[in-house]
Amino acid sequence: MALQSINPTTTKAWKKLQKQYDKLKDIHAASLFEADKGRAADFTIRWNEFLVDYSKNIVDKDTLDTLVELANEVDLKNAISKYFEGDIINETEGRAVLHTALRNDISNPVLVNRDDVMPEVYQVKSKIQNFTEEILDGTRRGFSGKNFTDVVNIGIGGSDLGPQMVVDALKFYKTDLNIHFVSNVDGDHVQEVIKNLDPTTTLFVIVSKSFSTQETLSNAQTIRKWFIKLADEEAIGKHFVAVSTNLEKVQEFGILPKNIFPMNDWVGGRFSLWSAVGLSISLAVGYNNFDEMLYGASSMDSHFKEAPFNENIPVTLALLSIWYNNFFGAESEAIIPYTQYLHRFAAYLQQGIMESNGKSVDRAGNRVDYQTGTLIWGEPGTNSQHAFFQLIHQGTKLIPADFIGFVKSLHEDKDHHDKLMANFFAQTEALLSGKSLQIVNNELKKSGLSTEEIEKLAPFKVFEGNKPTNTILIEQLTPKTLGALIAMYEHKIFVQGVIWNIYSYDQWGVELGKQLANKILKDLSTENIANHDASTINLINYYKENSDS
Numbered sequence: 001m002a003l004q005s006i007n008p009t010t011t012k013a014w015k016k017l018q019k020q021y022d023k024l025k026d027i028h029a030a031s032l033f034e035a036d037k038g039r040a041a042d043f044t045i046r047w048n049e050f051l052v053d054y055s056k057n058i059v060d061k062d063t064l065d066t067l068v069e070l071a072n073e074v075d076l077k078n079a080i081s082k083y084f085e086g087d088i089i090n091e092t093e094g095r096a097v098l099h100t101a102l103r104n105d106i107s108n109p110v111l112v113n114r115d116d117v118m119p120e121v122y123q124v125k126s127k128i129q130n131f132t133e134e135i136l137d138g139t140r141r142g143f144s145g146k147n148f149t150d151v152v153n154i155g156i157g158g159s160d161l162g163p164q165m166v167v168d169a170l171k172f173y174k175t176d177l178n179i180h181f182v183s184n185v186d187g188d189h190v191q192e193v194i195k196n197l198d199p200t201t202t203l204f205v206i207v208s209k210s211f212s213t214q215e216t217l218s219n220a221q222t223i224r225k226w227f228i229k230l231a232d233e234e235a236i237g238k239h240f241v242a243v244s245t246n247l248e249k250v251q252e253f254g255i256l257p258k259n260i261f262p263m264n265d266w267v268g269g270r271f272s273l274w275s276a277v278g279l280s281i282s283l284a285v286g287y288n289n290f291d292e293m294l295y296g297a298s299s300m301d302s303h304f305k306e307a308p309f310n311e312n313i314p315v316t317l318a319l320l321s322i323w324y325n326n327f328f329g330a331e332s333e334a335i336i337p338y339t340q341y342l343h344r345f346a347a348y349l350q351q352g353i354m355e356s357n358g359k360s361v362d363r364a365g366n367r368v369d370y371q372t373g374t375l376i377w378g379e380p381g382t383n384s385q386h387a388f389f390q391l392i393h394q395g396t397k398l399i400p401a402d403f404i405g406f407v408k409s410l411h412e413d414k415d416h417h418d419k420l421m422a423n424f425f426a427q428t429e430a431l432l433s434g435k436s437l438q439i440v441n442n443e444l445k446k447s448g449l450s451t452e453e454i455e456k457l458a459p460f461k462v463f464e465g466n467k468p469t470n471t472i473l474i475e476q477l478t479p480k481t482l483g484a485l486i487a488m489y490e491h492k493i494f495v496q497g498v499i500w501n502i503y504s505y506d507q508w509g510v511e512l513g514k515q516l517a518n519k520i521l522k523d524l525s526t527e528n529i530a531n532h533d534a535s536t537i538n539l540i541n542y543y544k545e546n547s548d549s
């Protein structure tokens with residue numbers, strides 16, 4: 001059954017939230033701590049290796065209760081059941097949304113069109129496991145008999161961002177294989193990657209759910225040609241494997257059926273790293289670590305399904321984000337992991353969040369008259385502190401931020417880790433409390449400035465504070481906690497899509513550009529071009545006149 005269509009702005013809770021916004025908009029979050037001594041503890045959720053402190057938000061207990069009422073009024077509980085049970089909730093594509101089945105235990109059936117998908121999920125998992133083990137122990141070798149040393153993942157979007165983010169995030173757990181990623185149709189990307197590779201020891205994994213994506217097929221063809229020049233056609237069978245739903249097209253490309261890792265249409269590209277799309281992850285960190293990541297995600301799935309909304313991490317984060325997006329008019333959210341290993345995390349979530357919830361038509365087909373998907377951006381701390389934090393602290397925009405940190409470091413360098421975490425705690429404290437004019441005046445006085453100089457300088461040194469943050473403090477960066485962290489954001493996306501009454505699992509908005517690019521590609525070798533706006537015609541002609549022939 002499909003999801004219901006309820007305009008969230010027509011709910012009683014929405015109207016109450018509007019009133020609560022009027023009450024809270026001029027209140028400083030720091031004062032909420034003074035009024036409620038138990039706030040820090042009450043506004044913290046502890047779950048497995050996670051501690052999520054959301055007390056540094058501009059909310060009080062009433063608002064949180066009303067946000068939960070909003071979730072109840074749109075029947076979130078029922079929507080969650082439909083999501084996990086394989087209902088066709090991606091209605092515009094006529095598909096279920098079942099990335100959660102990929103990490104589900106085989107003993108819990110998940111039905112799609114009355115068939116249990118779990119046996120197939122486990123078949124593919126065991127294919128990933130066997131393949132990984134055979135590559136790592138040298139049972140499977142290249143055409144010249146040498147062991148594989150390098151793997152190139154050829155894909156784009158969800159067929160690239162997820163695996164790449166995880167391979168970097170779990171570098172600490174790395175096997176002996178070096179993993180490379182080619183995604184951009186820019187030929188410089190593929191050339192840079194292959195220039196130092198030895199074809200006799202390199203495995204190529206072509207990842208494309210549709211097997212019709214221009215970038216991936218072009219890169220795969222370029223690599224195939226390069227490979228054949230140095231090896232021969234037969235060697236392809238040993239060096240090229242593919243992950244796709246489109247088995248016919250993969251075989252047309254010349255990949256042997258035994259080298260195809262299938263995936264299902266009920267897995268969205270941006271949620272597919274749990275499927276065979278994660279093959280390069282398994283090769284990078286070993287199958288057991290890959291499976292641990294699935295286990296971590298599955299634990300978060302259980303938490304999300306079972307925990308009451310006011311103790312539920314993804315639900316709470318989603319509701320707070322709606323509070324700022326729809327009532328405070330915040331346009332973006334920053335995601336700041338305090339670990340260099342997660343340096344691609346924000347880029348990965350940009351696709352997950354913005355491709356999912358960047359929609360302006362509701363589930364009844366009407367244009368929405370409220371804000372939906374947030375802009376997502378971020379970089380690891382502490383680097384980001386020295387880059388864009390100035391704007392978060394003293395700019396004119398409200399930018400709620402998630403701070404993700406780890407209690408234990410991986411390399412056990414306490415000195416570095418304490419410094420890192422001191423910055424982690426300092427930033428959220430500064431963003432909450434700011435620095436008052438009085439403190440600034442005292443500081444400047446102590447430094448020996450005159451009254452006149454103090455008056456001149458003080459306004460620039462005042463920090464208003466009251467900038468909302470969530471602190472997500474996790475025991476350690478492991479495959480399991482990473483899996484749970486990714487799943488946490490996946491469920492946040494789902495909750496927001498349900499409340500905004502949009503379809504989160506299609507992506508029609510990227511199609512137009514693809515169609516036009518194909519048309520323009522033809523135009524680049526056509527004499528007289530038409531059917532474009534005047535600006536585009538001028539630009540294409542300028543390019544044709546000046547590009548290499």
Ligand code: F6P
Binds near residue numbers: 210507
């Ligand atoms: O950008 C659109 C998109 O369809 C993404 O959703 C997807 O992850 C990406 O292209 C790649 O698609 P495919 O895996 O089919 O090559």
